[in-house]
Amino acid sequence: MSDYVIETRQLTKIYGDQTAVNAVNLHVKKGSVYGLLGRNGAGKTTIMKMILGLTSVTSGEIDVFGQNVKGREKKVFPRIGAIIETPGFYPNLTGTENLEIFSKLRGTAEPNAVKNALEVVGLPYKDKKLFSKYSLGMKQRLGIANAILHDPELLILDEPTNGLDPIGIAEMRKFIKDLSVEQGKTVLISSHILSEIAMLADDIGIVDHGALLEESSMKELEKKNSKYILLQVSDVFKASLILERQFQLKDYSVQDDQTLRLYDTSLDMGAVNKALMMQNIAVISSQLCNDTLEDYFKKITGGEGIA
Ligand SMILES: Nc1ncnc2c1ncn2[C@@H]1O[C@H](COP(=O)(O)OP(=O)(O)O)[C@@H](O)[C@H]1O
Numbered sequence: 001m002s003d004y005v006i007e008t009r010q011l012t013k014i015y016g017d018q019t020a021v022n023a024v025n026l027h028v029k030k031g032s033v034y035g036l037l038g039r040n041g042a043g044k045t046t047i048m049k050m051i052l053g054l055t056s057v058t059s060g061e062i063d064v065f066g067q068n069v070k071g072r073e074k075k076v077f078p079r080i081g082a083i084i085e086t087p088g089f090y091p092n093l094t095g096t097e098n099l100e101i102f103s104k105l106r107g108t109a110e111p112n113a114v115k116n117a118l119e120v121v122g123l124p125y126k127d128k129k130l131f132s133k134y135s136l137g138m139k140q141r142l143g144i145a146n147a148i149l150h151d152p153e154l155l156i157l158d159e160p161t162n163g164l165d166p167i168g169i170a171e172m173r174k175f176i177k178d179l180s181v182e183q184g185k186t187v188l189i190s191s192h193i194l195s196e197i198a199m200l201a202d203d204i205g206i207v208d209h210g211a212l213l214e215e216s217s218m219k220e221l222e223k224k225n226s227k228y229i230l231l232q233v234s235d236v237f238k239a240s241l242i243l244e245r246q247f248q249l250k251d252y253s254v255q256d257d258q259t260l261r262l263y264d265t266s267l268d269m270g271a272v273n274k275a276l277m278m279q280n281i282a283v284i285s286s287q288l289c290n291d292t293l294e295d296y297f298k299k300i301t302g303g304e305g306i307a
């Protein structure tokens with residue numbers, strides 16, 4: 001049996017003549033937070049809706065908890081909690097009253113379900129405030145509380161930080177992390193903001209124009225964050241020999257026949273320039289570069305980037 005809580009094979013959704021999701025192979029590991037990253041219209045919500053059976057699958061397959069969902073929906077869906085669209089809460093009831101209703105509708109067995117769920121998201125139990133008086137942050141929290149009422153093993157959260165202020169975002173991040181680390185839940189979360197996903201996710205999938213362009217661990221991706229000196233010289237071969245011998249440089253790469261990348265940014269470039277010139281090697285340019293994850297995403301999504 002596979003270790004994945006969600007695995008899709010060639011998952012595809014076509015609306016009319018538009019391919020919204022194109023042959024996506026998603027791999028969400030048990031206990032991990034998996035971030036789906038992509039700009040608006042990339043296909044994130046459609047992927048989530050297909051996993052949750054909220055829209056039909058055009059072609060491809062979805063496994064959840066190690067088995068094909070098809071024909072097993074009644075067994076699988078109660079084990080998932082989700083926020084896709086803002087749940088229809090009643091404005092003239094309190095948060096607790098709203099959750100009591102949803103809890104009854106869903107037949108949640110645990111008597112303290114509402115109290116526990118509110119506690120996880122940091123909302124007061126049996127408090128008098130009506131939903132209509134809630135701030136956006138409180139509404140989003142109540143949405144999450146509603147999604148975890150029945151203690152699901154898997155959470156699917158579509159842009160849960162949308163519209164929140166930085167403090168709200170940080171709080172949201174904290175309890176999603178807690179749900180994963182302390183309660184061992186698996187979380188699939190989407191966002192169009194790179195920095196949000198980067199701080200939260202263990203693994204990340206980059207979606208663009210319906211396709212999953214890359215799937216990787218956050219650790220692996222962080223290696224794309226790098227600082228280096230880009231050194232352009234008349235003779236790369238001779239220059240690298242001098243750098244190795246006189247400056248004990250080992251960590252560098254040759255970009256082309258005129259350019260070196262030196263990963264030790266503490267090098268004394270004045271001394272390097274002098275040493276190269278003494279050997280009749282012309283230094284055409286030298287500059288400090290800083291490649292960020294942002295640059296990398298721009299590169300792979302071909303242009304405007306994501307955030
Ligand atoms: N019900 C629908 N009918 C037709 N096209 C849709 C529908 N839902 C989404 N789309 C299209 O599918 C693409 C992916 O949308 P969506 O999954 O909502 O992207 P994201 O969540 O990444 O912003 C978009 O081009 C969108 O216009």
Ligand SMILES: [Mg+2]
Binds near residue numbers: 045159
């Ligand atoms: Mg969306």
